[in-house]
Amino acid sequence: MPFLSDENQSSLRLDLLSWPEVEEYLENCKGVILPIGSTEQHGPTGAIGTDALTAQSVALEVSKRSRVVVAPTQPYGMAEHHLAFPGTMSLKPSTLLNLMHDLLVSLAMHGFERIFIINGHGGNIATIKSAFAQAYRSVSKMNLPLANTFRCKLANWFMVPEVYAEAKSLYGEKEGQHATPSEIALTLYLEPTLLKKQFALPKPAPAGPIYDYQDFRRRYPDGRMGSDPYLAKPNDGKIFLDKAASALTQDLTDFIQEQ
Numbered sequence: 001m002p003f004l005s006d007e008n009q010s011s012l013r014l015d016l017l018s019w020p021e022v023e024e025y026l027e028n029c030k031g032v033i034l035p036i037g038s039t040e041q042h043g044p045t046g047a048i049g050t051d052a053l054t055a056q057s058v059a060l061e062v063s064k065r066s067r068v069v070v071a072p073t074q075p076y077g078m079a080e081h082h083l084a085f086p087g088t089m090s091l092k093p094s095t096l097l098n099l100m101h102d103l104l105v106s107l108a109m110h111g112f113e114r115i116f117i118i119n120g121h122g123g124n125i126a127t128i129k130s131a132f133a134q135a136y137r138s139v140s141k142m143n144l145p146l147a148n149t150f151r152c153k154l155a156n157w158f159m160v161p162e163v164y165a166e167a168k169s170l171y172g173e174k175e176g177q178h179a180t181p182s183e184i185a186l187t188l189y190l191e192p193t194l195l196k197k198q199f200a201l202p203k204p205a206p207a208g209p210i211y212d213y214q215d216f217r218r219r220y221p222d223g224r225m226g227s228d229p230y231l232a233k234p235n236d237g238k239i240f241l242d243k244a245a246s247a248l249t250q251d252l253t254d255f256i257q258e259q
Contacts, residue, residue, distance in 0.1 A: 011063040030113035031256040033070040035059035038077035038121035041085035043179030055120030061245035084217035100131035162243040176227025177207040184229040189237030
């Protein structure tokens with residue numbers, strides 16, 4: 001049963017609900033969406049907040065379609081390898097792990113059984129999975145009523161097969177691995193003012209390994225990894241948003257119903 005009428009086409013935002021409304025919501029649904037991104041450089045033409053903006057937009061669209069509540073976006077992630085570029089703000093892996101653990105346990109204490117993380121930054125993946133393991137242990141040790149049904153799932157919107165296939169079809173090898181035209185396209189659709197920042201760029205350094213921030217700056221002088229973000233178009237972003245939201249809405253529905 002939906003928390004609000006299906007006629008209401010807006011996203012169901014946790015930050016706009018009162019606690020009695022959350023209590024009412026939990027009588028019908030135990031799921032919650034938690035978006036997370038990063039605040040880091042995205043090449044000479046990409047917005048610093050790209051990963052948070054994209055994760056948030058996908059999460060809000062999934063909430064709109066599923067009527068599952070969406071928590072405020074966590075805008076900081078593990079981006080230490082980008083710290084040689086001004087504007088990047090990173091959490092240490094240990095800090096991110098503890099932060100995610102505390103958020104997950106807080107939600108579990110209120111009765112949220114299924115926590116669906118929509119992630120916009122590859123550097124967060126390993127730490128988030130570690131936070132899941134730590135949260136499971138904490139919830140079990142706390143003897144919460146939902147200890148046996150508490151589940152977390154990580155969904156990286158940019159790795160959705162339909163999104164990946166569309167990016168390869170549009171941009172081929174020029175999609176690259178960082179400051180990609182697919183993620184930039186989504187930001188252009190969300191924030192049209194970013195269009196004025198775009199200009200043709202020289203050939204990027206090829207994608208390769210990632211070590212510390214100093215090595216990253218040497219390997220990838222302008223912050224890009226094999227990508228050509230100038231190929232990005234706002235309408236491409238609209239397509240990516242729809243494909244990501246469609247796939248993840250189904251994933252979320254299956255996850256909530258999972259036994």
